[in-house]
Amino acid sequence: MSNEKKDKALWSGRFSSTPADIMQKFSQSLDMDWRFYKHDILGSKAHAKMLGHIGILKPDELNKITKAFDEIEEEITNGEFYPTISLEDVHMNIEARLIEKLGPLGAKIHTGRSRNDQVATDYRLYMKDAIEGIQSKLNLFLNTIIEKVQEDIDVIIPGFTHLQHAQPISLGHYWMAFFWKFHRDLKRFQIAYETTDINPLGSGALAGSTLPLDREFTKNELHFSNITENSLDTVSDRDYLLEFLFAASTFVLHTSRLSEDLIIWNTSEFDFIELSNAFCTGSSMMPNKKNPDALELTRGKTSGVLSSLYDLMINTKGLSLTYNRDLQEDKRPVFYSIETVNMILDIMTPLIKGIRVKEESIAHHLNKGFLLATDVAEYLVLKGVPFRDTHSIVGRLVQYCLKENKTLETLSIEEWKTQHTAFDSDILSILSPRSAVDRRSTFGGTARTEVKRQIEKAKALLNL
Structure with a gap:
């Protein structure tokens, strides 16, 4: 099933012709925001329920719309419904499919709503899920570090300043140093979650609505903890994404520093530790090599996450209120960072668990x-x-x-x-x-x- 026949945008009433093909390709955001489809449907169902609650939708209309959204989600999940770039984004594709299924009734779904507050709702719902997933993995990582502390508390190693031998320390104390760094990261992700957990739906394009929209109702339906206070602030706000990217940046800075130490400790010159073969690779020419690639890649990927923070900061630094199309470019850096942080946690947790400490070499x-x-x-x-x-x-x-x-x-x-x-x-x-x-x-x-x-x-x- 495809929307290709729907080549006219739902906002096209003002226009006597459709955008040029190159403009459609330039303007589309489907390559990024199609992953919002579940959250878009969730937000739309909550909006529909609210419209029913305030009397704009009749009970039977609400039931038909809700059922149609369930069918659309199933179509997408089963690969039966594909979006088209002529409709630009996930919101318009799903709405067009709803209208295709229900006719004029489907056209009622956008009552009192703009893509501006719709994307803000989708994005916040998506980020809540993403942050919770990262927090779960980070908790597991912290548990692994604690296990390592207990395992290595009696191992004595040289502590370093300026990469010079300084004073003897417990290796358990070293691992605890990173526990506290990563625990602060966990708290920073929690702050990012709390900043995100605010309902933007009902802010409209920028000024709210003349309709009696019940924002408290949609807050409860979507399990947000609070409601945004100002419609202008809401549709222009990307602070919650900056909060996440800052948390992600400090996290990867810490994994990069940890990786640097372990890379050094793994050298023949230090010979403090041995890494599991599962997280190393060899040389295409030198059969003797065992390279700490997982740690080097962790260190290397740090630059991409740091760049993502600067990317979004630079994107928003000169934007007038409220919404500008520049903000469509807010997804690529965030999605990259989410994927990278998850991958690093998936790698580092078993890597740390599998490190073998070489006490006989450390003693020297x-x-x-x-x-x-x-x-x-x-x-x-x-x-x-x-x-x-x-x-x-x-x-x-x-x-x-x-x-x-x-x-x-x-x-x-x-x-x-x-x-x-x-x-x-x-x-x-x-x-x-x-x-x-x-x-x-x-x-x-x-x-x-x-x-x-x-x-x-x-x-x-x-x-x-």
Whole structure:
């Protein structure tokens, strides 16, 4: 079934001729908004029920319209009804099919409604579903991270600043750092959802309607939490999409940073982890290669989502109120971001779950970079030496070790004492990366007691 014979737009009464073919191709939005068809039908049925509620549609008319919409949805789902670009978009195609089925009765559906508030309704309904889907996957991802924290809490690794060895940390503490980043992302998506969850239907083209439309009725029918306050704002508003794209952008920034660390850790030079074969590929020429392609693609796709945010911001930056056709271009960046965020979550959740930590290789790195230098400085602080003095003393101590090709752990008590008289035999008791981790028990620190506290708080937040 096709609408190709319906080559005259439903708005064409003002015009004595149809648009040029190239204009129809340029103007159509079906390649983007046909995915709204279920939401368009849902919104139209709610609008029809409201028209019945206020007496514009008789009960039998409402029943016929509702039944026809159910049939149209089934036709689309079964591949029996195809849209045509001469009708421009999903709204006009479905309305034309309704009129084809019901005649003049079908023409009543657009009473008190404009495509401006219709697309706003469809889009908000679609985005609510999309955000809920992302939130569900993000919750699963957060659960996977918590499992990884519990699995790796006793693994000690070097922490880094400037990609240089800095201080020892629990690997569980590292995973928790990303838990909190992604949990903030979850909250940002929730804010985007709340911004979206507002009923625009009844705003009309820009000024509302002279008809007694009941917007509270359609709000309840469509399960919106609130109603937009101003019709001019409603049809021009794309803030809810910007909110979503900002949430998506910060999410992919976090996955990109995580991917960068894991790519580095997976190198032969670091050799901290091994990735599952399921998320790596080989080289077409070099049979020895195992490339972390999933992580590299996650990092690479970040740019597209960030660009989507800027795309929509630039699109709307100079638009006068209210609706301008520029806003038809609001879908491509949003749909790209939805698809990309979903794909990244589908990849990253099992990828993180399947990482094998190589403790034997990590142990070698714990002897590099004088990871316990700060512990030595703070040891002197507890002996009454001012911190700025201890910083200088330990700096000279590191120079001595480099010159003598030694580590802090291999210095004799006599060598310690030559650097400062405050050093005593108890200095040897702090020269353990594991004990150094557990001494950092300040709130939010890397001590395993603190990581366990974070785990319990995280579980409570996720209702685990």
